[in-house]
Structure formats: structure tokens, C-alpha cells
Amino acid sequence: MAQSVRILGIDPGLRRTGWGLITCQGSRVAFLASGAITPPAKLALADRLCALAEALDALVADHAPDEAAVEETFVNADPRSALKLGQARGVCLLAPARHSVPVAEYAANRIKKSVVGAGHADKTQVAAMVARLLPGSRAETADAADALAIALCHAFHRKTAALRAVS
16 A cells, blocks of 8 residues: 655745645545645734744644645746745745755646646636545635645646656
């Protein structure tokens, strides 16, 4: 029987970072937990990033994932917003890595295509397919549903990524 792997999906954001934890055993996936981290908006940027880092560190310590996956940054029309998102994304990549958890990155279109079947699916379609693929999941926000979709994408593609790394 295949070994069970705990996968943490992270949907980066400065206002709200979604997270979702699943277990993967062979081709079977199951929901474990999900939520969102919301740093206080009134804090300075550095303090919000620090709050995000502390919450992610606690999350990784509490749930002990074996692997993590983070959504890649999409191109944003507003350069300031893109830079801030990039900073939050950096924190999201760093937190699991600091705990020696391997981190994979996936483009938004690949995540949507893996979960919904269409690379330009909207958030409601993603949430509906996450609920179908992970019975009993309780993604209370769109960010948590997106994070679960990221974890699912990694579960579906992790063996391919491992094979590429070996060759």
C-alpha cells in the first residue's frame, strides 16, 4: 500500500492567505483541514508580513505537512499590488522551507485545469469541484477553497514533478 503524504496548499495574499491540508495515499485524497490567515489591515506592511510568517510557522508546526504547494504569482496590472503580493508569496514559500518541507509551485491556470478541467475556471467552479473531490471539506472562504485546489493539484502532479527532478 502507498505511503500517506500530508500536503499543505497555500494561496498567498497580503489581506488573506488561504491554506488547505489534505492527505494523499496513492490516487486517493482526503480533506484534513483548511482556513485563512488574515493579518490586521491596519498594521504596517512589515508587521503584516511578520504576522503572516508567524501564523504559517505555527500552521506547519501544528499540522506537520510532508510537502507544500504554493500558487505562482500572476501578472497584475498594478505594479504596487504585484510587488506586495510577491512579498507575501515569499513568506508563503519560506515558512514551509524553514521547517524542511519541500515546496512546489504551480501556475493558476494549471491548478484550475487540474481540478476543474478548464484553465480559466472561476472561483465558484473551483470551490464546487474541491467540495466534490474532497467530501466533507469545509472551506469557509474562497481563499481556503483555492488553497485546497492547490494541494489537490500537487497531489495529482507530485509524481511527475519528482520524476523531472531525478532526470
